[in-house]
Amino acid sequence: MDVFLNNIRKTYNKGSIIAVDDVSFGVERGELFGLIGPDGAGKTSIFRMLTTLLLPDSGNGSVTGFDIVKDYKKIRNTVGYMPGKFSLYQDLSVEENLTFFATIFNTTVKANYDLIKDIYIQIEPFKNRRAGNLSGGMKQKLALCCALIHRPTVLFLDEPTTGVDTVSRKEFWEMLKRLKQEGITILVSTPYMDEATLCERIALMQNGKILSVDTPNNITGQYQSALYAIKATDMSGLLKELRNNELIKSCYSFGEYHHISLKGENADNHSKLIASLERNGHSEIECKKIDATIEDCFINLMENKTTS
């Protein structure tokens, strides 16, 4: 285990706000691990405890064998950290930022250039531009370069794709895959469920608790009930009606469809539902069986938690 957390608990404001509630998980060496959850789930708090910026209230943890409380200096020497907020010097140029962080980490840009080369050549044309004048995607690339410049053994990326356009997000994940091949353990957090499948293993988080830790395929595979995507002309009316329908186990809007799961395994239920909807004046009903996505699993896990 390269990164390891055991019953970690973290509260703020003298215990009145529970940010991380009894969290345990482990990450293997060279793994690309994702912490998935909405804002306020406790992702940043976990990252800050792992990077020794915060002390846990209770529980213990280690990064590359070093204790996150006692051996904080050793951890600070070895890991790479990219905070959620763009945290480079806005009034320094791209090149100056990179050189600065290389020196701070006791190395030079030249020494580890091969590691960041693929990423850096994309922003190299702008190397004399101030970091504050870069686009969101380029800022992320620069921040990643700065976090990688000392060839860290573990890389912590806190919401690296938040506020970045779709194309840049895609590129960013490509870069992470390449870094994984270099043998770097990567922990990444994201509120975007669609990015979960790009990780090898994920932890789904909600309100400081971990809902599930597994590979994305195993998590979607564990989704038990049949899931349908449904669409009609009057979408908001449809949602209201579905919510009151007794055949429905759960329903929520999902892009241009509503996702529904039915009570019981009875195949008749599906046609019964369509019939009742048509009777109530809904037209152009389109209903198809679909495979669960991570988001469906997340909502399912969340609902199970609140009902149980």
Place this chain on the structure above:
Amino acid sequence: MQKPTNSPFSIFNSQLITFIRKEFYHVFRDSKTLLMLFGLPIIMITLFGFALTNEIKNSRIVICDNAKDKASQRIITQLEASKYFEIEKTLWSHTQIEDAFRSGRIKLVVVFPANFYYELMHLKKAQIQILADASDPNTATTLTSYVSTIVSDYQKELMQDNKFPYQIIPVTRMLYNPELKGATNFVPGVISLVLMLICVMMTSVSIVREKEKGTMEILLVSPMNPFLVIIAKAVPYFILSLINLTVILVMSVYLLDLPLNGNIGLLYFESSLFIITALSLGLLISNSTDSQQTAMLISLMGMLIPTMLFTGFLYPLENMPLPLRIIANIVPSKWYYIIVKSIMIKGLGFSAIWKESLILCFMTFFLLMVSVRKFKIRLE
């Protein structure tokens, strides 16, 4: 992880030098900081300087000529010729003079006694009374010295025709402010005010900015020793403050004709000590706040007002009630102000100011200890 190839000592150095260079980039790329750093002292010196010269031109003075003889007439003509005075000749009693001072209409009164010339010729010695409204100490001192100069010029004039010296003794009384605060006092005051403000504000804001922008997070999760961060933050402002001091000194010597009587090396040494005191205070503030605005506010309110009030260059400390005089002792600029005045104006050496220097040393040591203890190696 890439192992550093250089020796630890050179690594230590290159980290520090890179960090200091980065700090200079921050200063020189931000026009607001630059303006604050160099605009503020220049504006203050100029403002104080010209406010002072305007005040003295055309001051209303009253001459009570009880003698009306050759000597008094001669001196009055000289006074009238001066561009600094607007003369009014009357014969007033002392109560009338008192009333005129209270109403603020006049700045100075020159009283010639009866038999002025007679006494001068026969006793070789005569008195002339100069009364000044010293509630405005700068003006009072300047005006008094002008009058005294004119009187002593006349004295020299008389000496040319006679071997025996005639003595005219100007008996000066500073009303309302017997401590005689001089015009030269404000430059040491401005130096301590500017150094205090700039050092405290700039250091506190620059460290808090790293926290606010989130760069402190990265710096903490790095091999760099946090104390190196502090040193790297202090060095640029130390250098800039010394440049500032030079600008102020050059301006006051060449623009305001102020004397620089003492050892300039000693002045720089003592100033360095005071700058370090102020920098430590800035560090303390930055370690106790989380936003640039709070840091700025604390530095401004917490430094500007006590420095103005308790340094002694605007309001004489001697006239303050005892509790305020005791409070003034914890204001570092009070001690620095005494040091600068002793070196610049009085031309004294280290033996005269070792006590003040020692107090500043203790203050610096105390502030540094507290801020080092308060420095957070984590986020909370």
